[in-house]
Amino acid sequence: SLSDRLTATFKNLRGKGRLSEADVDATVREIRRALLEADVAVPVVREFTATIKERALGSEVSEALNPGQQVVKIVNEELKNVLGGETRRINLAKSGPTVIMLAGLQGAGKTTLAGKLGKWLTDQGHKPVLVASDLQRPNAVTQLQVVGQRAGVPVFAPEPGATSEFDDPTGDPVAVARDGVTHARAKLYDVVIVDTAGRLGIDEALMRQARDIRNAVNPDEVLFVIDAMVGQDAVNTAKAFDDGVDFTGVVLSKLDGDARGGAALSVRSVTGKPIMFASTGEGVRDFEQFHPDRMASRILDMGDVLTLIEQAEKQWDKTEAERMAKKFTDQEDFTFEDFLAQMQQLRKMGSMKKMLSMMPGAAGMREQLENFDEREIDRVEAIVRSMTPHERVAPKIINGSRRARIARGSGVSVSEVNQLMERFAQAQKMMKRLAQGKGVPGMPGGIP
Numbered sequence: 001s002l003s004d005r006l007t008a009t010f011k012n013l014r015g016k017g018r019l020s021e022a023d024v025d026a027t028v029r030e031i032r033r034a035l036l037e038a039d040v041a042v043p044v045v046r047e048f049t050a051t052i053k054e055r056a057l058g059s060e061v062s063e064a065l066n067p068g069q070q071v072v073k074i075v076n077e078e079l080k081n082v083l084g085g086e087t088r089r090i091n092l093a094k095s096g097p098t099v100i101m102l103a104g105l106q107g108a109g110k111t112t113l114a115g116k117l118g119k120w121l122t123d124q125g126h127k128p129v130l131v132a133s134d135l136q137r138p139n140a141v142t143q144l145q146v147v148g149q150r151a152g153v154p155v156f157a158p159e160p161g162a163t164s165e166f167d168d169p170t171g172d173p174v175a176v177a178r179d180g181v182t183h184a185r186a187k188l189y190d191v192v193i194v195d196t197a198g199r200l201g202i203d204e205a206l207m208r209q210a211r212d213i214r215n216a217v218n219p220d221e222v223l224f225v226i227d228a229m230v231g232q233d234a235v236n237t238a239k240a241f242d243d244g245v246d247f248t249g250v251v252l253s254k255l256d257g258d259a260r261g262g263a264a265l266s267v268r269s270v271t272g273k274p275i276m277f278a279s280t281g282e283g284v285r286d287f288e289q290f291h292p293d294r295m296a297s298r299i300l301d302m303g304d305v306l307t308l309i310e311q312a313e314k315q316w317d318k319t320e321a322e323r324m325a326k327k328f329t330d331q332e333d334f335t336f337e338d339f340l341a342q343m344q345q346l347r348k349m350g351s352m353k354k355m356l357s358m359m360p361g362a363a364g365m366r367e368q369l370e371n372f373d374e375r376e377i378d379r380v381e382a383i384v385r386s387m388t389p390h391e392r393v394a395p396k397i398i399n400g401s402r403r404a405r406i407a408r409g410s411g412v413s414v415s416e417v418n419q420l421m422e423r424f425a426q427a428q429k430m431m432k433r434l435a436q437g438k439g440v441p442g443m444p445g446g447i448p
């Protein structure tokens with residue numbers, strides 16, 4: 001499978017940091033094969049892979065993914081793009097009934113879709129009616145009536161011989177369509193779904209009839225239904241219907257089979273029309289709005305590879321997050337215990353003033369420094385010793401009442417405790433700078 005082949009390709013590429021033309025070529029070759037196996041039309045494949053190659057070569061090097069995975073990620077994104085980002089909703093008429101006309105080859109799934117669409121719209125609070133404008137096959141009208149019954153949606157059909165409030169359409173699909181809309185308006189149906197005839201192959205008579213129906217009822221949507229199982233033919237069929245009836249949206253049917261759905265990419269690329277729905281079975285509920293992402297991974301048949309890529313990116317994100325978290329924690333870990341140790345270290349190293357004056361930011365504290373002698377360290381030590389072990393490691397909790405207690409315990413004033421808290425905060429800031437690798441110039445060996 002493509003997954004296996006790509007996984008093998010990735011193995012060879014693993015460890016390389018940047019996308020070379022050879023890497024991209026190797027991956028794109030596999031992708032091309034996958035697209036062709038999914039029955040995407042040859043010219044569409046050619047154009048698509050050229051886009052991919054261009055984008056892959058121009059892309060930034062990912063730290064999370066190896067080159068092969070990166071190309072696949074790009075392919076997946078582009079596929080989703082081409083297949084359409086946002087779901088396109090049905091255009092509803094501003095006044096009067098919304099008219100939806102179905103077009104497509106015979107057997108594409110139009111009549112079945114009429115029922116599904118009717119049910120779906122009913123569930124959304126609409127009041128649809130199906131119109132039987134396929135008078136080509138003897139059983140077509142009956143089939144739509146059965147479909148309508150199953151879906152719980154009424155059907156407007158010509159009834160030869162029966163008395164009708166309308167002129168007998170006498171087998172004219174255009175008249176039936178027109179009458180169907182009139183009927184809907186009279187009976188306050190708000191959506192009219194016009195089922196039409198299809199041929200096994202494209203022919204001009206069929207296309208003219210579809211065009212005539214379209215012109216007669218001026219639909220808000222013309223949905224082109226295409227069987228996902230059709231392979232390379234998708235392009236020609238889609239083009240013919242696009243030229244012939246100028247459809248507004250695409251419905252991909254029979255996606256429940258093992259079709260890889262290449263038709264979706266072909267139709268979308270050639271016509272630029274949005275794929276709106278997917279039909280996934282013979283039942284009236286086997287119908288859903290089209291999901292470009294699902295279709296993308298279906299076409300590539302690489303669920304596992306895409307999952308791997310997702311995991312690799314997540315893992316990388318996690319590692320990065322942990323690294324950042326640790327860095328942050330390191331800064332927070334600077335406690336009064338450390339502060340005390342630093343003070344003692346400084347005392348050992350000689351003149352406190354001299355040492356402090358070498359530290360960045362010390363210039364602003366020069367006045368304070370003048371009064372900062374070695375006896376100060378004794379007081380600092382006394383104050384810190386009066387803190388509980390918890391307060392030493394979590395200075396944030398040292399509030400007013402704690403400061404008063406610490407001051408009493410160490411025999412200093414509360415303001416001296418406050419000053420120490422302030423100096424501590426400054427030292428903590430400095431440690432943050434050090435942790436960020438900014439360093440402290442002029443400190444041989446750095447801060448202990």
Ligand code: GDP
Pocket residue numbers: 104105106107108109110111112113198225253254255256257279280281282286
């Ligand atoms: P039409 O000629 O375009 O009206 O196509 P139909 O609606 O009559 O469908 C042709 C055949 O395909 C029928 O046997 C349907 O039951 C079947 N069919 C339609 N849509 C689907 C689908 O999404 N999945 C499957 N498996 N069969 C479908």
Ligand code: MG
Pocket residue numbers: 107110111112134140195196
């Ligand atoms: Mg039909």
